[in-house]
Amino acid sequence: MLLAVRPDHRTLALTAVAGGFLLGFLDFLWIKFVPYPLAELGNSTATWAVAAFAFGCWVRSGWLRAALGAAVLLVVAVPSYYLAATLVQGDELAVVWAPSSLLWMVFGVLAGVVFGIGGTWARGTGWRQIVGTALPAAVFFEEATRYARNANDPNYPPGLLWNVVIDVALGLLVVALIGSGSRQRMLALAVALPLALLIFIAFAVAGGW
Structure with missing residues (x-):
């Protein structure tokens, strides 16, 4: 259930970081253990974008707060995903700072800004x-x-x-x-x-x- 009060800056930051960690880690587990075709929801750009949107809905007001928080959420989710891959199936941790991972973080910033703001708009009018x-x-x-x-x-x-x-x-x-x-x-x-x-x-x- 979405909170009816506007979260303060500390709550916002903690939620963005913790939410991003959970998103990346659980996303990897979903892909690995959930059968196809539902497993593809973990390998989905839409799922991550909607996570940023949900963050914006939770923030409710303040487009800048929503954009920054949602961007942080998606950026943190990228290394969290690869950390899960390292812990669960022994992948190399170095992939966290590989160019492809950094590129996904850049995309995370863009998607976080757009969908974070979109989440606040959905709670508005007009x-x-x-x-x-x-x-x-x-x-x-x-x-x-x-x-x-x-x-x-x-x-x-x-x-x-x-x-x-x-x-x-x-x-x-x-x-x-x-x-x-x-x-x-x-x-x-x-x-x-x-x-x-x-x-x-x-x-x-x-x-x-």
């Missing part, structure tokens, strides 16, 4: 509330599009269409849970589609999946 509510759905729909695009690619595991179904269902569910009325939910879903396209283009430009 057009910002519509856009904020649309953001988590958009990131799930965008990921579903990438799964669908690669469904017949032999370089990817079979059954990706199940992940398309899962992501679309989660996108619809998050709007149903966050939206405050039928009209707002329908508007958010309408806005989510062009937002999903923008995210898809951003991944293409960044050399994503």
Whole structure:
């Protein structure tokens, strides 16, 4: 349940760091031990983006606080993920500071800022509330599009269409849970589609999946 009071700076910082550690560590365990296709939720950029969004929702107000806290959460989650890989299956810890890990941290800052602010908008009013509510759905729909695009690619595991179904269902569910009325939910879903396209283009430009 989201807190009804605005967290102070110390609570905000501790939650961002602890939440990031748990996100990265539990994400690795999810991928390793949960069967496919649900395991792909751990290997999902959408899941991490929605975690940043949830942080912004919890902060409720103050876009700068939400953006900074959500960015910290995602940045901390990256080394936490690789620490879990080291402890659980003996991977090299040096991967924590490898260039690929640093790149994921940069992406974490960007996603944390966007989705952290989106979380505060979803708790507001007017057009910002519509856009904020649309953001988590958009990131799930965008990921579903990438799964669908690669469904017949032999370089990817079979059954990706199940992940398309899962992501679309989660996108619809998050709007149903966050939206405050039928009209707002329908508007958010309408806005989510062009937002999903923008995210898809951003991944293409960044050399994503």
